[in-house]
Amino acid sequence: MPSKLTHEEAEALVISDDPEHPANLISELCRDFYKLGWVTGTGGGISIRQGEHVYLAPSGVQKERIKPEHIFVLPFAQSSVPKPGSKRDFLRIPSKKGLSESQCTPLFWNAFTMRQAGACIHTHSQHAVMLTLLHPRDAQSFKISHQEMIKGVRIGGVGKTLSFFNTLEIPIIDNTAVEEDLTESMAAAMEEYPDAPAILVRRHGVYVWGNTWEQAKTQSECLDYLFEIAVKMLLAKLPLVGDN
Numbered sequence: 001m002p003s004k005l006t007h008e009e010a011e012a013l014v015i016s017d018d019p020e021h022p023a024n025l026i027s028e029l030c031r032d033f034y035k036l037g038w039v040t041g042t043g044g045g046i047s048i049r050q051g052e053h054v055y056l057a058p059s060g061v062q063k064e065r066i067k068p069e070h071i072f073v074l075p076f077a078q079s080s081v082p083k084p085g086s087k088r089d090f091l092r093i094p095s096k097k098g099l100s101e102s103q104c105t106p107l108f109w110n111a112f113t114m115r116q117a118g119a120c121i122h123t124h125s126q127h128a129v130m131l132t133l134l135h136p137r138d139a140q141s142f143k144i145s146h147q148e149m150i151k152g153v154r155i156g157g158v159g160k161t162l163s164f165f166n167t168l169e170i171p172i173i174d175n176t177a178v179e180e181d182l183t184e185s186m187a188a189a190m191e192e193y194p195d196a197p198a199i200l201v202r203r204h205g206v207y208v209w210g211n212t213w214e215q216a217k218t219q220s221e222c223l224d225y226l227f228e229i230a231v232k233m234l235l236a237k238l239p240l241v242g243d244n
């Protein structure tokens with residue numbers, strides 16, 4: 001056991017009667033996200049940071065069937081971004097054989113360290129993917145204005161909510177063969193677009209974060225709505241920006 005905690009202390013990190021405990025929430029929310037088509041085929045997921053602890057789902061498993069005892073816990077304090085395969089000091093590793101932490105871990109970490117986010121959601125929603133496909137190959141970002149659901153989105157994902165009259169802009173980065181290889185380009189896009197509440201990944205999906213899991217979920221829902229309507233608007237040859 002790599003953790004300095006006793007077995008009982010490590011288990012207590014994920015076993016709780018509290019439905020709001022991160023290990024219970026990750027299991028429940030992944031079931032909900034599965035029904036939305038956000039985390040099918042084992043892809044996508046959510047990570048929650050609570051104080052000094054980061055809760056992570058396992059990689060490559062049916063995300064809608066995760067149980068609290070399958071959850072990994074890492075300390076938030078790290079000397080570098082914890083990439084799968086690198087040295088990581090887990091506080092808790094599931095006892096079930098063959099599990100490793102989500103390949104999205106370093107991308108979730110970008111949201112935790114660069115935006116002080118409390119939760120980050122990754123979806124493979126077809127609305128997000130189709131939107132990236134409808135943008136020219138060299139488009140750096142997606143922009144939309146004059147939509148009510150923009151008001152559910154926060155500046156930088158963690159600041160004040162946008163107004164109906166604000167233009168929402170989300171960078172689009174290229175996909176890579178391996179999820180963790182998106183870490184640097186996601187971080188660069190977050191630096192270049194400090195007000196963006198999410199990062200779209202071409203032909204892959206989206207990463208959305210918030211101060212809390214509730215805010216990350218609200219913003220994921222508002223953004224997914226906006227991605228869907230944007231796809232329909234583009235197909236109908238309507239401009240995304242402006243009050244036409």
Ligand SMILES: CSC[C@@H](O)[C@@H](O)C(=O)COP(=O)(O)O
Nearest residue numbers: 041042043044059060102103104
């Ligand atoms: C259809 S598998 C997709 C995965 O490689 C990846 O894109 C993903 O989002 C999930 O990674 P995971 O390591 O299972 O949490």
Ligand SMILES: [Zn+2]
Nearest residue numbers: 043044122205
């Ligand atoms: Zn993915």
